[in-house]
Amino acid sequence: MIELRVLYEDDWPIWRELRLAALAEAPYAFGSTLSEWQGEGDREERWRARLAMPGSHNVIATIDDRPVGMAAGIPAETADEAELISFWVSPSVRGKGVGEPLRLSWRP
Template sequence: MIALRRLTPEDWEVWRELRLAALRDAAYAFKTSLAEWQDAPEQRWRQRLTDVELNVLAECDGEPAGIVSGTRTDGTVRLLSMYVAPFARGRGAGDALVRAVVRWAGESRVLLRVFDDNEPAKKLYRRNGFVPAGLFGREREMAHPG
């Protein structure tokens, strides 16, 4: 069973755990590196959860299984920092996280960028109503109409 929970700065440890796992397990999918965050102090983790408006945790059978963030700028929402732990892939966690950002966006358009060679992620986003909206170097922008 997948359960979602909105994170606050008080949840910085679970966010840190999954974000570092993402940067270790799927470094190819992110612009930032493990080295940039590995030794970050507690305050930096808390600040990340403060600065970005929406941060959601997925739990699969009670275990932290994935994270996603969203931020709103000029009427557009950006989906950021999407990650699902290997044990939870194929169990609906990714779909639930993407839908959480789309619901939060309401009528606003949702944009994201994904490396163009990351086929599993693009498939997830397409399955949830995103369509290609441009190519920026190695990054594919995808849009959900809201």
């Protein structure tokens, strides 16, 4: 069963796990690079700050309590819109219906 969960600042280890996996698996799909988030960039305060971004909405999908996808949005210029800035589903579960609930949930 696919479950969705909104992440907050203290959930940074889960976000880190998914974000690094996404950047490694699909580097062409993101504005950031894996190397920017590893080494010196891989700091707890940076991960926390990303999740604490004002107005952001960060959601993960899990199957059997295992994180398998993520979506993140930030407020857009108008109050009734949001901008999807990050979206990824693990290749191990693609085609199993994970993307659609994530897509529908990311808007704040």
